[in-house]
Amino acid sequence: MPKQLSESVADVVARLDHEDLGPESSATDQTTQQPPEISEHDVEAIDTAFKSWMARVPSKYSDASMRKDLSISWGAPWYLLGPVGSGKTFAAWGLYMYHLEQTRKRNMALGRLHFYPGMLIANVATMMGDFRFLPIDDKRERLSALCGVKRLVLDDIGCEYSTDFSEDIIFQILDDRYIRERYTAFTSNIDIKNLPYDDRIISRIMGFVSNNRTQLGGRDRRIPAAKDGK
Numbered sequence: 590m591p592k593q594l595s596e597s598v599a600d601v602v603a604r605l606d607h608e609d610l611g612p613e614s615s616a617t618d619q620t621t622q623q624p625p626e627i628s629e630h631d632v633e634a635i636d637t638a639f640k641s642w643m644a645r646v647p648s649k650y651s652d653a654s655m656r657k658d659l660s661i662s663w664g665a666p667w668y669l670l671g672p673v674g675s676g677k678t679f680a681a682w683g684l685y686m687y688h689l690e691q692t693r694k695r696n697m698a699l700g701r702l703h704f705y706p707g708m709l710i711a712n713v714a715t716m717m718g719d720f721r722f723l724p725i726d727d728k729r730e731r732l733s734a735l736c737g738v739k740r741l742v743l744d745d746i747g748c749e750y751s752t753d754f755s756e757d758i759i760f761q762i763l764d765d766r767y768i769r770e771r772y773t774a775f776t777s778n779i780d781i782k783n784l785p786y787d788d789r790i791i792s793r794i795m796g797f798v799s800n801n802r803t804q805l806g807g808r809d810r811r812i813p814a815a816k817d818g819k
């Protein structure tokens with residue numbers, strides 16, 4: 590059985606992040622409190638930075654939007670479970686783009702030119718593939734980026750080829766982020782309690798997301814829906 594952690598990181602992070610991702614958050618509020626004093630040149634610079642971050646969204650997910658219909662709070666660490674092709678990664682990129690848009694509005698409102706969305710979506714299998722072949726210094730740098738980013742979404746956790754090495758990387762990331770109370774969210778085809786990890790990892794994932802989990806259902810959206818009668 591996973592060890593029960595005394596404190597819910599979900600609650601702490603939810604409070605800290607509510608301003609950024611919570612439903613009430615709005616750069617409009619800030620606009621009314623603090624009228625923008627930025628030049629056309631600054632507006633252009635913010636827009637250019639926004640576009641370059643948007644260009645990182647894979648084209649398959651470029652029309653995603655934040656799924657407000659799901660019964661989870663995006664402002665706190667979450668766990669999105671669902672079968673293949675049900676839209677988990679799509680939902681994660683939808684959140685990413687919403688977050689970018691919020692950052693753009695906030696920067697416009699406050700005249701902030703430094704545009705850093707502070708959210709990373711990492712597919713765990715791809716991440717592990719990269720780790721295996723990176724030189725040691727690059728490994729350290731990658732690990733520190735994954736530990737340090739303000740919000741991290743680990744996509745498809747539990748579906749990677751699992752080895753002691755991959756478990757160790759996942760443990761290091763989760764442990765570091767857990768003790769620093771950094772927003773960490775997950776998508777998976779596997780329920781938390783069935784993830785192929787030892788209790789120390791399962792415990793931390795549960796500690797992050799608490800009850801902020803939901804399950805997607807429905808068909809595999811990659812496969813075109815069958816026509817009536819076929």
Ligand SMILES: Nc1ncnc2c1ncn2[C@@H]1O[C@H](COP(=O)(O)OP(=O)(O)OP(=O)(O)O)[C@@H](O)[C@H]1O
Nearest residue numbers: 649650672673674675676677678679680778810811
């Ligand atoms: N809400 C949606 N509206 C429109 N298209 C969607 C939606 N959700 C997913 N899709 C499309 O369905 C396909 C599969 O979605 P996605 O990659 O998010 O599935 P997944 O659950 O992450 O699958 P896997 O478990 O294989 O990683 C994608 O091409 C995506 O663009």
Ligand SMILES: [Mg+2]
Nearest residue numbers: 677678744745
């Ligand atoms: Mg996916």
